[in-house]
Amino acid sequence: MRRFAIAVGLCLLALSLAAAPITIRVDASEAPSNVLHAHLNIPASPGPLALFYAKWIPGEHGPTGPIVGLSGLRFSANGSTIAWQRDPVEMYEFHVDVPPGANAIDVDLDYLLPPPGTNFTAGASASPRLAVLSWNTVLLYPQTSSSDALQYEPTLRIPSNWKYATALETLTGGGDIRFETVSLTTLIDSPVQMGANLKKLDIPNGTGLRHTINLASESAFALETPSDFVSRYSRLVDEATALFGANHYRHYDWLFTLSNQVEHFGLEHHESSDDRTNENAITDEEARKWVSTLLAHEFVHSWNGKYRRPAGLAVSSYEKPMTGELLWVYEGLTNYLGELLPYRSGLLSAEEFRDLVAANAAQMTEHVGRTWRPLIDTAVAAQVLYGSGNVGVSQRRSVDFYPEGSLLWLDVDMTIRSLTAGKRSLDDFCRAFYGGSSGHAEMRPYTFDDLVNALNSVAAYDWRSFLNQRLTSMSPTPPLGGIENAGWRLVYNDQPNLAIQHGEHAHKSIDLNDSLGFAVRDTGSVGDVIPNSPAARAGIATGSRIIAVNGRKFSSDALRDVIKASPTSTTPIELIVEAGEFYTTARIAYTGGIRYPHLERVTGKPDLLEVLGRPLARTSALKK
Ligand SMILES: [Zn+2]
Numbered sequence: 001m002r003r004f005a006i007a008v009g010l011c012l013l014a015l016s017l018a019a020a021p022i023t024i025r026v027d028a029s030e031a032p033s034n035v036l037h038a039h040l041n042i043p044a045s046p047g048p049l050a051l052f053y054a055k056w057i058p059g060e061h062g063p064t065g066p067i068v069g070l071s072g073l074r075f076s077a078n079g080s081t082i083a084w085q086r087d088p089v090e091m092y093e094f095h096v097d098v099p100p101g102a103n104a105i106d107v108d109l110d111y112l113l114p115p116p117g118t119n120f121t122a123g124a125s126a127s128p129r130l131a132v133l134s135w136n137t138v139l140l141y142p143q144t145s146s147s148d149a150l151q152y153e154p155t156l157r158i159p160s161n162w163k164y165a166t167a168l169e170t171l172t173g174g175g176d177i178r179f180e181t182v183s184l185t186t187l188i189d190s191p192v193q194m195g196a197n198l199k200k201l202d203i204p205n206g207t208g209l210r211h212t213i214n215l216a217s218e219s220a221f222a223l224e225t226p227s228d229f230v231s232r233y234s235r236l237v238d239e240a241t242a243l244f245g246a247n248h249y250r251h252y253d254w255l256f257t258l259s260n261q262v263e264h265f266g267l268e269h270h271e272s273s274d275d276r277t278n279e280n281a282i283t284d285e286e287a288r289k290w291v292s293t294l295l296a297h298e299f300v301h302s303w304n305g306k307y308r309r310p311a312g313l314a315v316s317s318y319e320k321p322m323t324g325e326l327l328w329v330y331e332g333l334t335n336y337l338g339e340l341l342p343y344r345s346g347l348l349s350a351e352e353f354r355d356l357v358a359a360n361a362a363q364m365t366e367h368v369g370r371t372w373r374p375l376i377d378t379a380v381a382a383q384v385l386y387g388s389g390n391v392g393v394s395q396r397r398s399v400d401f402y403p404e405g406s407l408l409w410l411d412v413d414m415t416i417r418s419l420t421a422g423k424r425s426l427d428d429f430c431r432a433f434y435g436g437s438s439g440h441a442e443m444r445p446y447t448f449d450d451l452v453n454a455l456n457s458v459a460a461y462d463w464r465s466f467l468n469q470r471l472t473s474m475s476p477t478p479p480l481g482g483i484e485n486a487g488w489r490l491v492y493n494d495q496p497n498l499a500i501q502h503g504e505h506a507h508k509s510i511d512l513n514d515s516l517g518f519a520v521r522d523t524g525s526v527g528d529v530i531p532n533s534p535a536a537r538a539g540i541a542t543g544s545r546i547i548a549v550n551g552r553k554f555s556s557d558a559l560r561d562v563i564k565a566s567p568t569s570t571t572p573i574e575l576i577v578e579a580g581e582f583y584t585t586a587r588i589a590y591t592g593g594i595r596y597p598h599l600e601r602v603t604g605k606p607d608l609l610e611v612l613g614r615p616l617a618r619t620s621a622l623k624k
Contacts, residue, residue, distance in 0.1 A: 021151040021181055026138050028194065029159050031131035034113040037072075038138040044077075044098045044105050050143055051107070054136035054188060054318035055092040057121065059267045059305070061313065061324050062383035066122035066137055067092055072110035077102035092319060094140065111137045116263060119387055121191075121274070123263030129218040130162075130195030132257060132274055136188045136318070146316045150184040156192060163198040165214035166190055167253050167271035186441070188318070189269045189306075193255035199223045201230055205237035206617070209439065210251035213295075215282070217258040222279045229282070235345040235617070236296055240303075242617035243341070243427055245435035248307040248442060254295055258282065266294050268301030270441040278506070290502045292347035293356075297338030303434040304337070305330045307443060314445040327379040328471065329451060332405015336413075337430075339406060343613045350613055354599045355498040357410065357483060357609075360403040361490045362497075362597035364478035366513050366530050369397040375404050376471040391542050394530045408470050410482030412455070414608060415466070418485055419459040427616065429458045486612065487605035490597060494564070497596040510556045514595040515563055516573075516588060520546060524554045526577075534590040538572075544579040560594065567593045 020043040027037040042051070055065040075082040075096050082105065087093035098105055113131075116124040121134040133156070144150050156177045158164055168190045169180040182190070195216035203211040213233060215223045241247060253272040258279045267274040275298055278284075281291045310330055312323030343353035364370065378385060378400045385399050413426035433446075433454045448467075455463040470479050480490060492514055500511050508522045517533020518526050524546040529536050546554045549562050550573065562573055572587040601607065 021153045022141070023153045023155070024135075024139055024187075025155045025157075025176070026133065026135075027157045028131060028133055028192075029157050031113065031126045031133075031194070032128040032159060034126055036111040036113065036133065036138050038107075038109050038111070040107040040109075040139060041104050042107060042140070042142060043103060044142070046098050046100045046102060049096050049098050049105065050087075051094045051096070051140040052143070052317075052319050053092045053094075053140055056315065056318050056320065056322050057136060058189065058313070059269070059301070060120045060386070061322060061327060062386055063321070064120060064122050064386075065092060065318065066111075066114065066118070069112045069114060069122075069137060070109060071112050072108065074108040076106045076108075077104070090319070107140055109138065109140070116261070118263065120263065120265050120267060123265075125262055127218060127259055127261035129197065130193075130216045130257060130259060130262075132255065132262065132276070133192040133194070134188075134274070135191065139184075139187075141184055141318070143319075144184075144317055147184040147188070147318065151181055152184055152187045153181045154179045154187060158192075158194045159196075162194050162196055164192055164194040165198060165200060165212070165216075165253055165255055166192040167249075167251065167269065168192070186270075190272060191255060191267075191269065191274050193257060193274070195257075197223060201225065201233075203230055203233045203237055205234050205241070207237065207241050207247050207438070209247055209249070211237050212252070213254045213256055215256050215258065217279055218261070219279065222258045222281075222283055225282055226288075229288075232292075232345065232347050233295070235615070236292070236299070236341060236347065238617035239341050239344045239615060240296075240299060242615075243337070243430050244303050245431040246438045247302075248436070248438070248440070249302055250439060250441070252299070252302065254298070256295065266298040268298045268305055270302055270306040270443075273298030273301070286502055286505060289348065289352070290499070292342040292345075293338050296341045296345075296347070297334055300334045300337045300341065303430075304334050306441070307436075308434055309443055309445050311445040311447050314443060322383070324379050324382040325376065326446075326448065326451075327382050327399075328375060328401040328405045328408065331399070332401045333409050334405075335402045336406040336409035340612065344615050346615075350610065352498050353613060354488070354609060355500070355597075357406070358490060358597040358599050359497055359499040360406045361478055361480060361483065362492075362514055364400060364404045364407065365476075367394050367397050367400060368476065368531055369395045370400075370478065371474050371476050373397045374472045374474055375401060375408075378404075390528050393528045404478055407479050407482060408467075410486070411470070411479050412466075412482070413612065414482045414485035415461070416455075416459045417608060417611075419461055422611075424458055425612075429455060432457060483599060484602070486608040487602050488599040488607075488609060489602055491600040492595040492597055494594045495596060495598065497598060500596055510560055511596075512559075512563065512594075514597060515592055516590060518542070520556070520559065522556050534588050534592075535586075538575075538586040538588040539584070540575070540577055540586050540588075541579050544577045546575050547578050547583065548576040550574050563590070564594050566591050 023041045025039045055063045057064050075084050082096050084096045113126045125132045171178040197220045198216045201213040249271040257276040260279050262276050281287045310326030339356050342348040452463045511519045517530040517535040526544050529542045549558045572589045575586045
């Protein structure tokens with residue numbers, strides 16, 4: 001009852017103060033020491049006041065606001081300290097009494113930047129040479145009918161001699177950088193990347209809007225881009241624009257951080273993305289090729305996720321729970337387009353794109369948990385699955401709406417092409433659903449019905465049944481109709497899959513999921529063992545460590561060679577395995593050789609993957 005009464009009172013208060021901006025001053029000069037300081041001045045009237053630390057973080061699809069990092073919290077009014085209490089039920093809510101005569105309260109707080117090991121923006125975000133500021137980590141906000149209605153005036157101090165990049169407009173630079181006044185929605189949607197080594201690459205394109213790839217790293221060497229780097233990303237911008245037909249931003253910034261000391265992930269925003277990966281992601285040719293799928297994925301989200309957002313994820317403020325039942329669209333279609341656009345842009349070859357599709361199909365086949373957990377439940381349960389880790393992933397499944405989403409949307413794409421004799425495709429759906437007017441950020445929620453109606457307007461069909469069948473299926477086989485209708489089939493052979501091979505190099509591991517039934521690090525550490533695989537039947541457990549292979553000290557090469565020789569071997573593969581404090585000898589009866597997934601042409605059927613990969617845009621790179 002008490003919380004309800006407060007909520008109603010504050011709602012009215014928030015409305016009456018809608019025009020009064022909150023000031024926020026963040027001091028990031030000690031980011032290299034892993035602490036951020038913030039001071040806020042929040043207009044308020046005398047009486048009870050509830051303030052919130054952001055809990056449900058857009059793009060993270062869960063209650064992941066890093067409340068454990070909030071420290072040094074102090075409230076005051078007119079220079080006098082005010083007592084505060086945390087809500088006993090909602091850990092992200094704080095209660096104070098604003099004293100008589102006060103028209104604002106001051107809030108001081110610190111945010112303790114964490115070491116590596118936590119997901120997304122709650123994870124490591126700083127090193128001695130760089131940092132990424134997510135504003136939600138350093139602010140509180142009063143109850144509001146909509147985060148759009150709260151205005152913030154942000155100021156930021158960064159370490160001396162560092163540079164910065166953000167989608168926010170700068171009003172004045174210098175020691176304290178003053179940014180434009182924006183809504184709470186836009187502030188939380190506009191992280192700031194900063195660092196001693198920061199390089200801005202303007203990407204020429206045909207939209208008339210500024211697109212910039214901002215690179216930050218511990219070393220200047222990591223930022224050295226090859227001569228064709230910019231022109232390739234020009235093509236990506238033009239391909240995305242040609243696909244969607246409009247750009248829902250004033251300008252677009254990739255905040256691309258190359259560091260082994262921060263968490264690795266991508267997080268989408270309307271006018272920017274927070275993209276963090278290995279320090280060598282550009283200087284290593286193979287890594288540079290595959291990182292295009294990260295930059296394309298987050299870019300696609302500006303349309304699919306930010307502009308059009310599932311109603312269950314389009315909550316009005318950060319204390320309101322999100323529901324993820326349409327994440328197979330939000331993330332699944334983005335995964336598909338984030339793989340397709342690099343192909344259309346020449347960032348990936350046709351073979352690399354096909355190997356990506358094959359890797360998705362193989363991984364979803366390996367996730368045998370698909371016989372108890374339908375795809376739709378991976379979306380509904382996303383908020384618990386993101387942090388679920390690798391152990392048990394094949395039996396439990398994980399956020400499978402990404403890779404299976406790619407298969408599903410390829411299936412949709414090929415079905416539209418089939419229904420319309422090649423006259424229409426998913427491109428037409430993208431233009432209809434994600435187009436509109438350009439040059440400003442807005443958000444339009446949608447429902448499952450809206451999606452079905454939009455697909456029907458492209459090609460009349462029973463899309464509701466088509467989608468529901470795939471979302472609720474508990475077949476051991478993932479949806480392969482898109483591959484087959486494109487004139488290809490999934491096969492396994494001993495040739496390296498280029499996408500999987502990149503993963504092996506990046507993670508210093510070998511992927512034996514389609515042979516013995518696990519991946520293993522160069523250290524011998526065994527990843528998730530697939531139930532009923534040859535390794536599982538031999539008693540090898542997830543998390544154990546291989547010591548020896550056929551009597552010889554373990555190395556990745558030794559194990560790979562033994563598996564390659566298995567078709568002509570007359571004896572089982574013998575592994576000495578360390579599990580906890582015990583050593584055992586496992587004998588694996590396996591003669592299948594090394595196996596990787598690929599796509600193989602079906603003779604007599606047209607190659608629609610080649611058609612799919614044709615560029616839509618006349619690129620500005622070519623025009624120049
Ligand atoms: Zn995504």
